[in-house]
Amino acid sequence: MGIFDKAVAGSLKFIPKPLVRQVARKYIAGEAVADAVEVTRKLNAAGCMVTMDRLGEDVESREEADASADGYIGLLETIDEEGLDANVSIKPTHFGLALSRDLFEANVRRVVGRARELGNFVRLDMEDSPTTDDTLAVYRKLRGDGLNNTGVVLQARLYRTLADQKGLADVSPNIRVCKGVYLEPGENAWQSYEDINRAFLALLEHALPRREYYIGIATHDDPIIEGAEKLIEAHGLTPDQYEFQMLLGVRPEVRKGLVARGHRVRVYVPFGTAWYAYCIRRLKENPKFAGYITMDLLRDPTQLFGKAPES
């Protein structure tokens, strides 16, 4: 990781909150459900599906965990009422995983149950490696109980991931494959860009040709996108058999190219009042993103002033 990235991430505490908000507007839909609905509507009109993420993590009480699940139930109902092409992603520690696995599971079941009634889908995001076993165990139980409107996330940077992916085959999983935003130590994770990319492509090579997997290819990185497109073509996959996924505000021109080439693309739309804690935490966890954002601002400094750029 570059000294530049670390320096930018380290100086965050000196940046006034309104300025952080201005930059964050590109990546976060806003604070209210209505903001996320508006952004989703625009993305749907541009041919993209959406996954909505109500920001929050690491709740400290049962009441907060239950309230997070209630918030998601309301969100699923709004998606239904508004007729949006959107599902939801949840963070395990937002639903109480750090307090108890049973609490997490109970809250997930409530939300997945409501989603099922509404014909919708819930994905369990993957957080840092101490949460991986519990998240996968709960996912396996849900699928085992016939709750097929659920998906999970696997992180290419972890050594264990190919084995995890193979181990889920019997539940016909719906998996988002990504690099993994949490920096992990060398004992359990690849460290270099090249190794992580190699691991990512190995996961796609394993899963894309196999009918028991549905894969969300979550990346903005050209070599991975090119590798995925080659595999899709080589195995004759049709667009309903996989999807690309990208974050709101990141490389929209690449996203538009994917849509134009006939792929299905889902955009991850985070929103909520916890946006500031989310931004600061993500940047501290992985200072590389401070570098990405700074380079993006240098390319187009008007983002610091006028309206939020087109998502």
Ligand SMILES: Cc1cc2nc3c(=O)[nH]c(=O)nc-3n(C[C@H](O)[C@H](O)[C@H](O)COP(=O)(O)OP(=O)(O)OC[C@H]3O[C@@H](n4cnc5c(N)ncnc54)[C@H](O)[C@@H]3O)c2cc1C
């Ligand atoms: C839909 C989606 C869901 C995700 N869910 C999870 C999850 O559940 N758990 C998890 O650990 N991680 C998750 N991630 C994050 C992911 O693991 C990576 O950290 C992130 O996507 C960057 O990896 P990349 O593949 O784009 O490659 P990189 O090599 O990191 O980036 C490739 C290029 O994309 C651009 N870029 C990438 N990210 C940004 C950014 N934030 N801002 C500006 N430019 C950027 C840069 O131009 C960069 O050169 C998710 C990512 C996506 C797209």
